Amino acid sequence: MLKEKKVIVVFPAYNAGKTLENTYREIPFDIVDDVLLVDDASKDNTVEVARKIGIKNIIRHEKNKGYGGNQKSCYDTALALKGDIIIMVHPDYQYTPKLIHSMSYLIANGLYPVVLGSRILGMGALKGGMPLYKYIFNRFLTLSQNIIIGAKLSEYHTGYRAFSREVLENINYHANSDDFVFDNQMLSQILYHGYEIAEITCPTKYFEESSSINFSRSLKYGLGVMKTSLMHATQKLGLANFEIYKKPVRAI
Template sequence: MDKKGKKLLALIPAYNEEKSIKTVIENIKDIADGILVVDDGSTDNTSKYAKECGAEVIRFEKNRGKGAAIREGFRYFINSPYDICFIFDADGQYRKEDILPVCKPIINDEADIVVGSRFLGEYKEGANINYRIRILCNQISTYVTRLMSGLPTTDAQSGLVAVSKYSAKQLDLKADRWGIHQEIIIRAGKKGLRYKEVPIVFEKRMHGVSRLKVLKYPFTAFPVMLRAWIRR
């Protein structure tokens, strides 16, 4: 797929992902023009292995949360020579084949922000423990995000999201931990950004289990969503 001269930055927030980070980075090197790993206070070799693969690394001394990692990555992106930034989780559940299709609407100037939707595509059973409960929680979160944003989102928690530099400057994100993906969509709606979704495939993690706690998630994410909606 022709990138039309656009330079793509992969933003990988990571926390204790030494078992998958090398594979994830090596897998996307031929697509991304630059790779930034924001190590969220890992206590393993995540930063070391990312640097060995040639990625740029920003490391937090202590764990601050995925939201803080993404916000730090956006600050880097805004001051960089890259044109498009795509968030790509470090656990290996997202496919390299979906990256360019997600970036394409921005490359073609048809959108400012694009979300890779697992529910327009395929959310493979077994991709997460508590599979059905997680999908139910995501559906509730997505419904509330749709109401708050006024955007036709079908997957408010997707870890594959592309943004233009213009939209990264406009979003004014505040979340430190969970809720960052819903905040991105709600702020996009508040700021009148052009929004699109692209079907993607969500696969089983390479190693370990998700750190997202299903029962605690709403209590962390909903206040973030509410503040994003109230804020101008």
């Protein structure tokens, strides 16, 4: 608990057996109340490792739904578990959970409802081993998106995000893609609805198990990001009414 707010960490997991324990060990349990892992039909021993290290809330998708589909289960369950501050971090040990204190305090103190761990603020990304093509791609997409949607973020592509309950309740994330562009749509929804986003410099590590997305999937993601930016701009101009920007209707 932090200022009487329940803090929940969610892990959208896919083949995270080798990295999950290292990530889990860095969680600050002085403020984190619950950890939830959603396993997207991994082909490895992710679920066994999760049980062994003592994660209580484990959800397993029988079929692979994709990264966005995985996060939908994460947030639905975190809300059902009555989380007030929900932190999503990839269990591939690319981002350290040691930032959870800082991120949670910004939300608990009412300063910002959304906090991102940014690999681009500072010089962390390349130093941490981000492949140069990913770095250039990231910078290009971020610049385009900042211009098109009129925001000022250092990146839209981090796998480390903290949200207040209110934000998750008020954005229609169920209407988003089940694929990687889910993350980008979520930030677009957050900005569209007028929530402010804080960013914290985040060290990052690239190693074999921490990065599986290849060039062609990155390209598909990039096109999805450009499409999201254009949707955002047309919606803002009142020229469209996309499902993803509607108020969510939820049974929880």
